[in-house]
Amino acid sequence: MRALHPRYVLHRPLGPQANADDPERGQCPVPALSHHGHQRPVLLQTVTLLGVFFLGFGYFWLLVPKPEAQLQQLGLSCSVFTVSMYLSPLADLAKIIQTRSTQRLSFPLTIATLLTSASWTLYGFRLGDPYIMVPNLPGILTSFIRLWLFWKYSKEQDRNYPLLQT
Template sequence: MEAGGVADSLLSGACVLFTLAMYSTGLSDLRQMRMTRSVDSVQFLPFLTTDINNLSWMSYGALKGDGTLIFVNATGAVLQTLYILVYLHYCPRKRPVLLQTATLLGVFLLGFGYFWLLVPNLEARLQQLGLFCSVFTISMYLSPLADLAKIIQTRSTRRLSFPLTIATLLTSASWTLYGFRLGDPYIMVPNLPGILTSFIRLWLFWKYSQEQDRNYPLLQT
C-alpha cells in the first residue's frame, strides 16, 4: 500500500475513533437516567439535533459514496436514537418532547424529499446537501456558546464536560484534515468552529478551574 493510502486509512480510522468517542459521552447521561429514573440535568435537544445531523451527513455520505461518513453517522444515529428513547421513557412530560421530535423530523423529511425528488442533477444535489449539512453542523458547534455568559458570571465550569470538550476537539480536527485531504469544503469548513469552540472551553477550564469544580461530576452541555 502506498504512503498516501496508508495516511488516508489512518485519517479515516481517526475520524471513526474520535467521533464515536464523542458520541459515547452521551452514555453517561443514559446511565444517569437509568439510575435515577428521571431526566433531571439531562438536556434533550442535543440528542435530537445530533440525530438529525447524523442522518443528514449519512445521506451526504451515501450520495458521495464515502464509507467513512456512512459508517460513523449511521452508528451515531443509532446511539442518538437510543438516547432519545431512554429520555422519552423517563420523561414525565412526553408531549413537548414528542412535539419537538415530530417537528424536527418533519423538517428533515421535507428536506430529504426536496434533495432527492426535486433536485435531479447529482452534482447540484451533492452541493446543496453538503451546504445544508455544513450550516447545520456549524450551528450545532456554535450553540453552546450561549452558556458562556453564565459560565463567566458564575466563574464555574460545572456546566461543561471536559471529556466531551477533548473528544470534540479531536473529532473536529480529524474531520477538518479529512475534508482537506478529500478537497471537500463541506466537510472541512464546518469542523473549524468545533476546533475554535473547543479551545474556548479549554481556556474556560484553565481560567475558572477551582477546587469546588473538581468536587462535582462534569455535566455534558
C-alpha cells in the same frame, strides 16, 4: 369495553396493581402516559425535527433533479448543521461567565470534540473538500474556547456548587 377506552388506558396505575382486576393478563405494567406530561415539549421538538428531516429529504429527491445539485445542496445543509452542533455548547457561555463555573461543560466531550473536528478538518484539507473542512473549523475554535474556560474557572471555584444529579 371500558378496558379499551383510551382514557382508561392512559390512567391505569403502574406496578403490581396495574392488572390486578384482570387475572388473564397477570402483572404486566401498562405505561401511564399521563404521568409523562412534562415530556411533551421534548416530544414536540423531536416530531418537529423529524418533520424537517423528511421535508429536506423530499426536497432533495423530488425538487432537485440533478445529482450534482443534490450533492452541493446536501453538502451545504450538512455544513450548516455541523457548525450549529459545534456552536451549541457556547449557548451557556453567559451563564458560565456569570457563575464562574464550568459545571455546565463536559471536559471529556470538549477533548473529544477537539480531536474529532481536528481530524475531520485535516481529512477535508487533504481531500480538498470544503464541505468537510470548513464546517469542522468552528469545532476546533469552540473547543479551544471551552478549554480556556476550564483553565480560567478552575475546579477550585466549582467547589461551591453541588454536583448535578441525573
